[in-house]
Amino acid sequence: MASSSRNIILNPVFQGSILILLFIGAYFVPFSSLYNIWMTSDDYSYGILIPFISAYFLWEKRQTLKDVTIQSCWSVFPVLMLFVLLSIYGVLGSSGNISKPALPVLIVLFAIFCFGMDLFKRISLPLCFLVFMIPLPAVLDRTIGVYLKTISSHLGGMFLRGLGYSVHVSGNVIDLGVIQLQVVDACSGLRFLFPLMALGIVYGYFFERVVWKRVACFLVTIPIAILTNVLRIGITGILTYNFGSKMAEGFFHDFQGWAIFMVSFVFLFIFGRFLRFFPPKIEKTGQKELKNSGKIFENKGNISAFVVSVVLLFIVGGLTFNVSALPPxxxxxxxxxxxxxxxxxxxxxxxxxxxxxxxxxxxxxxxxxxxxxxxxxxxxxxxxxxxxxxxxxxxxxxxxxxxxxxxxxxxxxxxxxxxxxxxxxxxxxxxxxxxxxxxxxxxxxxxxxxxxxxxxxxxxxxxxxxxxxxxxxxxxxxxxxxxxxxxxxxxxxxxxxxxxxxxxxxxxxxxxxxxxxxxxx
The missing domain is CATH 3.40.1000 (Protein Transport Mog1p; Chain A)
Known part of the structure; x- marks a missing residue:
């Protein structure tokens, strides 16, 4: 009986399940804030899909985990403690710009600390992909948004000039003479950029087997997002010039956004087909061949790291729960x-x-x-x-x-x-x-x-x-x-x-x- 209980405790699936539940409970505040953003923000509504995609990536990797060596990595513990303290400060100080970005980092650090680098190397994609569920901190959102608005406005003006329209661009305002278009935050292209980058990773994972091609599929999404947003601005300019300002508002504006995002995916698909003309290069996958012994998981000792992780998550959860109970x-x-x-x-x-x-x-x-x-x-x-x-x-x-x-x-x-x-x-x-x-x-x-x-x-x-x-x-x-x-x-x-x-x-x-x-x- 004791041996059976010990085997259960040492089972990485059991340990991982316990840690996931405790992690969600300990960081319920930033997770609930994330959910609220996904449900209310058009810019980050795609975020709710990211955990499910990561879970599918993990399921796809299940066969490569049968011979994984489980061994705690104490060298990462100081970094883990630093981010735990930062996350506590972010939660208790009501700073979502700290607590929310810390979540995927903490997930990676807990995984390495408890289960070791061998496991992390095999599931690094599912874990690191979770970064796309996090909204940009406000300062980065504004900085990147302003830059994208400026670039999109000037390129949109060039696009319209190329079609024969008389255009003057000042900052993020496109003056067509009879009407002015203001490229606001929602039209900066930021709303396309991050979901398209995530889509580039998904596309590369499923349709490419060579590492450099997967990286190329990811990187090409950045210029695609910018150029398709320029196309959207140009089309909006043409429609408003000919049919009035209502074409830049309401249903027409939203429909253009969806249509242009689909065009972005088509461009990504075309780029993927273009990569087929380049010969695949043999790359090391870093995956070991499965052992014939049939043994699943080799645990060389991680019980101490598991216990420490459980204690840390209980402490974080206790702090946030007690404070959240304070009456307003x-x-x-x-x-x-x-x-x-x-x-x-x-x-x-x-x-x-x-x-x-x-x-x-x-x-x-x-x-x-x-x-x-x-x-x-x-x-x-x-x-x-x-x-x-x-x-x-x-x-x-x-x-x-x-x-x-x-x-x-x-x-x-x-x-x-x-x-x-x-x-x-x-x-x-x-x-x-x-x-x-x-x-x-x-x-x-x-x-x-x-x-x-x-x-x-x-x-x-x-x-x-x-x-x-x-x-x-x-x-x-x-x-x-x-x-x-x-x-x-x-x-x-x-x-x-x-x-x-x-x-x-x-x-x-x-x-x-x-x-x-x-x-x-």
Whole structure:
């Protein structure tokens, strides 16, 4: 009986099944966030298919695993611990940009640590393919998206000129004279790029047997994605020029996207057929011939690594479960009930659309344009989150991204400290001087929990992680006042106005939260 139980425990299939279940439970928060993105984002809706494709790849490899040698690899343990700690920080600090990209890396590291390099070499494709289920971190998404928009706009303009149309391209705007086309984020080509790259791997796996041809099928998807997106922009330009702007909206726009993606696959297929003209080269597959003994798996000792992995996953799961159980700190009437008048400032509140609130990473928001007795104006925006631990949300977007993307130019950006601020005494803020259509704006923004404030979102995430680990309930606030710098007015004059507004507003905010906050049971 004891021998039978030991054989079960040493069985890699049993160990793998246990680790998969524990891994999903321990990282349920980022996994649930991933699922939410797959279900709600057009850019990453393909992601839900990736685990199933990986599972099929693994099933295809099953015959090569019959003689695999199972042996723990302790040399990878320090790297594994580093990523476990990073993932804990990402989960507890509500940083999806850390916790979600860490998932496929952790899967690979746990596999190597528990089962060794021999197994990993044989299943590296199914494991590494999981990277395609992860959305790009926001900073990479924006950077690559801007680059693709610029490239696609200029190439689209060239395509239309080649067809005889008079076109002027400025940034991501294509001017056809009678109508202008703006290449927005959804038309950057990023929506094609990653699913097509994944498709290139699938195509190469099933239809090519030579390594360099498989790599070529993967790499060629990048120019195919760009060129087919240019084709889509060109077709949209032709249709809107001849039939009006409705051809760039709604059903026609979405249908073009699906049609062009199918064209991309046709191009990939044609490229694959083209590769047939090149002679296949004999490549080493790295797979051993199956032994005739019929023995399945040779376990040379991995029980210690398996136990350590189980303990690590229980610790991660315990931390995230305990913190996720913290009740939210809600505001009676919501943050939108913040006073529109205080001291010398009188304001007019603005309604913020739900989709903007969701996109900003907040649960609730407040927007108001204040004017004082000297007719100085300050526009205030606040985003509120009721806990240090939120699932299925973005982190707060900052003006360093939002304002430049709306057409404003950043003249300067620096850290500034405001003294004599209620609760915090000294308040660190990020100061930005922006220019828009000849006018200058002074922008402050900062993040604060119930007892800590910072100018930097990464420091705020660290504060949130500390609150979460200590099970210390807290809200999370993003605050951004903006004022115009008038003609003949110096930046220092605008700073004095903003500093005064911040002190008075913070005094009102602290009293407002103290009176209206309550912990939900």
């Amino acid at each position: 700190v809600k505001i009676k009437g919501g943050i939108e009930s913040f006073p529109s008048s205080f001291n010398q400032w009188k304001g007019q509140t603005q309604v913020v659309e739900r989709k903007i609130i969701d996109a900003s990473g907040a649960e609730e928001s407040f927007s108001c344009d204040y004017i004082n007795q000297k007719n100085h104006a300050v526009s205030l925006y606040m985003g509120y989150r009721s806990t240090a631990f939120l699932e299925n949300v973005n982190f707060f977007h900052t003006p360093t991204v939002c304002l430049p993307s709306s057409g404003m130019k950043t003249i300067s950006q620096s850290k500034r400290v405001i003294n004599d601020v209620p609760l915090f005494e000294t308040l660190p803020v990020t100061e930005m001087v922006m220019e828009s259509m000849g006018s200058k704006l002074l922008v402050y923004f900062w993040f604060q929990t119930k007892d800590q404030a910072t100018h930097d979102k990464n420091i705020n995430r660290f504060h949130l992680a500390l609150h979460a680990i200590k099970k210390d309930n807290t809200h999370d606030l993003f605050i951004r006042p903006i004022t115009s710098i008038g003609e003949g007015e110096s930046i220092e004059d605008a700073r004095q106005r903003m500093d005064g507004f911040t002190r008075e507003m913070m005094g009102t905010l602290i009293a407002f939260l103290k009176e209206n906050q309550n912990i939900q049971k």
